[in-house]
Amino acid sequence: MAIQTNVTLDAIGLACPMPIVKTKKAMNAMEPGQVLEVLATDKGSKADLQAWAASSGHQYIGIIEEGSVLKHYLRKSNGEEETEKKHPYVISNEELVEKLQDSSVIIVDVREAAEYAFTHIPGAVSIPIGDLEKEASSLNKEAEIYVVCRTGNRSDLAAQQLAKQGFQHVINVVPGMSQWTGATESL
């Protein structure tokens, strides 16, 4: 699968601790919410990058192994866990699973394309929040639209934005993919 990223870091051939030293430096130079691809050959980077991301608050999206090259994907923290949700219409993960029995549900996944690539709800449409304004026109303004992200915050902003653009029935899925136990698929 092709993964869209903002920055790629080449740490091929570097031994521990350099892959993480360089990752930290690269992250510092990035904007919150952006996605970093780290190419590494040090097998220790598998466990260490995940543990480092957890301790530093960044999101470890996933890994693809291509021969001896490990391709890690991380998303820079944007402090989204702290923001307050404002969109009035919400649905829980469990309620959405029930709704999915009914095939006509429209789900818009507003996470970054790299996050969507690793795992998403079957049938969900990928529109990263940064592209929402220009791509919203492809959606039906009268339809019920469920907006999902990782923790319910980006989807909250997205739902407010869609409502402002005149969408009638926009519902935020809370908390979203971080706790999702229903069916998933990947690219």
Place this chain on the structure above:
Amino acid sequence: MTYQPMTAKEVTKKIFNKEPLFILDVRNTSDFEDWKVEGANFTHLNIPYFDLLDGVEEVLPKLPTDQDILVVCAKEGSSVMVADMLSEAERDVSYLQGGMKAWSEHLEPVRVGDLKDGGEIYQFVRIGKGCLSYMVISDGEAAVIDATRMTDVFLHFAKEKQATIKHVFDTHLHADHISGGRIIAKETGASYWLPPKDAAEVTFDYNKLEGGREVMIGSTAISIEALYSPGHTIGSTSFVVDNTYLLSGDILFIDSIGRPDLAGLADDWVGDLRETLYKRYRALSDELLVLPAHFMTVSELNEDGTVSEKLGKLFAENHGLNIKDEAVFRSVVSENLPPQPNAYQQIREVNMGKIIPDEEEQREMEIGPNRCAVR
């Protein structure tokens, strides 16, 4: 301040001598919790190196000033970085040369004792992983039992002792470490022996190690009797050397017994394991010195670094030999087992000759403790 390397051999000496050592382990927490450098008087602090990239100030107050400090990581690189930062902060520290990789591979030969006709028996303590190999030397000839893949150590040792390795044995098909037996046999022209019941799928030629056989080492009357003792694997075999030493393989350890599930058939082999431990071993002399293929914790090490105990004492003290009720025994050895050794299925395949990974892959497979026992 400066920082300097400490070798695995130096750390091993500290373990044998029960010296204190403060270990700052900078690997990630899950690796640290899985497996670490342990000694009776070692204390540990685990802070991953990636939490120290901005500085070591937070660690400084946690480091003792009255004992040696050793920084440990997986392969040395991160521990050198942290040791360097600590020395900049005016602290005197060492780092583990080669990291846990070298620690996993270090073998310490220790003399166990004499043989009646002038020979000697040595135990090779793989201190980091808890594996024990043996060399029996008599009159210029040697036998190696349960050799690890660090074959050079055995070859050099035999050369130093001016002995020719004639026979190489594996007590069973190992699941926790890669055997060096076939390579040693090939390099020296020795015979390689393996129990045929464990060798059904092997891709190489071997001599059949079966109950009741005797193999001569040297011209003096030293015999190795193979005692068929299934349980850990169906073919597991024990040796009685010189009527004095019982090499118990992975059947009986000092403070635990062999787990029967690593070749996939726990239920079938529980009965064999009990039969071996409670009947066949009972028939042997209490005076035999048990020399197992593993230890689980450093508390099992004797003063001189050997791992051994009289069979009679184990019958009195080893919990696994004192479970009267067969149903209780069955549940102890087949339920709530510890996690299986890292990559044990692959390791079995390597030992069968089915796959031939390169050295780096072999190292990766062997990461972690042996986990061959149940208590």
